[in-house]
Amino acid sequence: MNEILIALAVVIAVGLLAGIILTLVSRFFAVEEDEKVKEIRSCLPGVNCGACGYKGCDDYASAVAEGKAKPNLCIPGAEDTANALGKILGVETETVESKIAFVHCNGNCTSTSKKAEYAGISSCKAASMLYGGPNACRFGCIGIGDCVNVCPQNAICLKDGIAHINKNLCIGCGLCKDTCPKKIISMIPSSAFVVMMCNSNDKGADARKACKNACIGCKKCEKACSVGAVKVVNQLAVIDYSICVGCGACAEACPTGALKSMLPAVQTVKE
């Protein structure tokens, strides 16, 4: 009986001692954290994507609290977060337009071919360094999936040899855009009506030879657009989303299908 009591006493004594020391240390060496930082951090989505330009949500929260950063830089959180942060700081916020990433390539396995078989390090970056990649089109998606690996939301999948981004999952952090060695991913407004599915600056005939779905720079879209939102620059149609009204006329006029209507709503209107 005595032995048990001694053992019990020793364990309790050591446990108490450890507890007391921990309490004292945490009391005397406590780091004062800014309440504002905590409050701001709790409003952020916490995906640590880095789209704001800071290392993560914690870093951005402290930057906002110190007044170094604007409260509307969080792209995944969009307007709600910006408003919430504005409320904490007591300032009016400018609206954030929510953006999503889009792959400007439709060179899937049925429309384009490969000029070589690539069997090296499994990464788009490495593949693109070798004679511009294995694709017949030097502008197109290599399809090994560097963007898939970097996406924090698992929003990107590879299908028929090219990357597809699920716009419902995409939070617009832009990591894939920075990763793609071919620079075929760009950020477009999530409300975009029409999208460009090609990135080729080759002349029409060459682009067409490399890929059936390529933009050939025929300027039909330019003529079809009533507000002047589509311009052909370097053999490639470019849409100015600040002007685009979403009529879908350019997509209808496109002979190769490189311009595509995005919203199902637009298609039903057409019907």
Added chain:
Amino acid sequence: MELFKSLIVILLSSVLVNNYVLSRFLGICPFLGVSKKLGQAVGMGVSVTAVMLLATVATWPIQYFVLEPCNLGYLQTILFILIIAALVQVLELLLKKFSPTLHKGLGVYLPLITTNCAVLGVAINNITDEYGFLESVISSLGCGLGFLLAMVLFSGVRSRIDESEVPKNFRGLAVTLIAASFISLAFMGFSGIVDTIFG
């Protein structure tokens, strides 16, 4: 001189021959978990080394001044766990206060180490090997360095694995475990080497 020589033997043998990860198979969890990148591997290795040293410094006196006189050897495991856990917490709090940069670097790993079996293993092995205080400290330093060495080596191997085309069936953890077993095999080659040098 004799003491110095025996300390060198203990240090070398705990780094190479009795490497905790590769020969004794303790602390495998962080070995597989945080060895993907070299920076993380070094961070984890350094933290484990520091905690091993501290744990030995704290547990050795407890064993010989509290447990042995009271005949309470059977409380060793539970008390050591308690002490190591508290120690790591204190270390984390102190780091946070005095060296925020170091805390940012190691902070993630410290709570993981609390329940690392390699740390407890060092503390208990020092007792079962009947080392003196100085020998215990040197031995735990060696074990920590051995852990660091294993982490660094393995992070190099893993970055090579990442770049190579692995057959589909072996992708992921399978190929990692196979690679780990090869490194472990390589460390088997060290057995006996220390005795030969100093024997």
